[in-house]
Amino acid sequence: MVLDIRRNYMDAAILAEIFVDHCYVQGLSLPERPVVVDIGGYIGDFALYAAKHLKARKVVVCEPSPRNWVLLQKNVAQNHFQDQIVLVNKAVTNGEDVMMDVDACDGAQARVSTYGTKRAEPTLIPGVALATLAAEHGLNTIDLLKIDCEGGEYDILQNVPESLLKNVRNIVFEFHEIEGFRQRLEAVYERLRQQGFSLVTRGCLVSASRA
Numbered sequence: 001m002v003l004d005i006r007r008n009y010m011d012a013a014i015l016a017e018i019f020v021d022h023c024y025v026q027g028l029s030l031p032e033r034p035v036v037v038d039i040g041g042y043i044g045d046f047a048l049y050a051a052k053h054l055k056a057r058k059v060v061v062c063e064p065s066p067r068n069w070v071l072l073q074k075n076v077a078q079n080h081f082q083d084q085i086v087l088v089n090k091a092v093t094n095g096e097d098v099m100m101d102v103d104a105c106d107g108a109q110a111r112v113s114t115y116g117t118k119r120a121e122p123t124l125i126p127g128v129a130l131a132t133l134a135a136e137h138g139l140n141t142i143d144l145l146k147i148d149c150e151g152g153e154y155d156i157l158q159n160v161p162e163s164l165l166k167n168v169r170n171i172v173f174e175f176h177e178i179e180g181f182r183q184r185l186e187a188v189y190e191r192l193r194q195q196g197f198s199l200v201t202r203g204c205l206v207s208a209s210r211a
Contacts, residue, residue, distance in 0.1 A: 034143030115151030
């Protein structure tokens with residue numbers, strides 16, 4: 001596998017977490033050829049991991065930042081996974097467009113966000129709801145929902161319709177310390193437990209699997 005990355009610590013560290021530490025799949029039981037949704041696709045790192053190592057039959061990956069989007073497209077194409085990986089150049093939201101600091105420097109592109117400290121002048125970015133995304137791409141079942149979107153995880157998980165959530169088998173998300181995050185995180189924990197998920201927290205990563 002060939003991946004183009006920027007010459008900075010962040011890009012290299014993220015690749016190591018995914019391909020060496022297998023951070024997003026630890027402790028999960030996934031079926032053969034899973035369906036994966038990757039929210040916060042960055043430069044295609046986890047989408048390619050899912051296609052190559054998990055042998056996913058379909059990966060829908062969302063990435064809002066134009067700088068990351070260029071590398072995401074290139075990495076998917078040069079590894080010939082266009083038939084397995086569907087690229088969506090939008091932010092996953094409640095369906096509304098959102099202001100994001102997508103023009104941050106290369107070293108801060110992993111921290112592009114609507115929340116917290118802004119690293120560049122915000123830009124209006126198209127948004128799409130998770131339910132809309134699932135409907136548009138025929139995702140009747142999602143075997144793994146991976147979310148790393150710099151604070152957006154709370155709204156996504158709190159607002160995803162129950163009719164869709166019941167068809168999600170595994171969730172792994174990174175939580176971020178935005179304003180009010182402790183209460184938001186507890187609310188997400190409670191909702192997932194009520195929906196039959198068992199939770200394991202490792203650092204800032206939370207894995208949720210159906211019991």
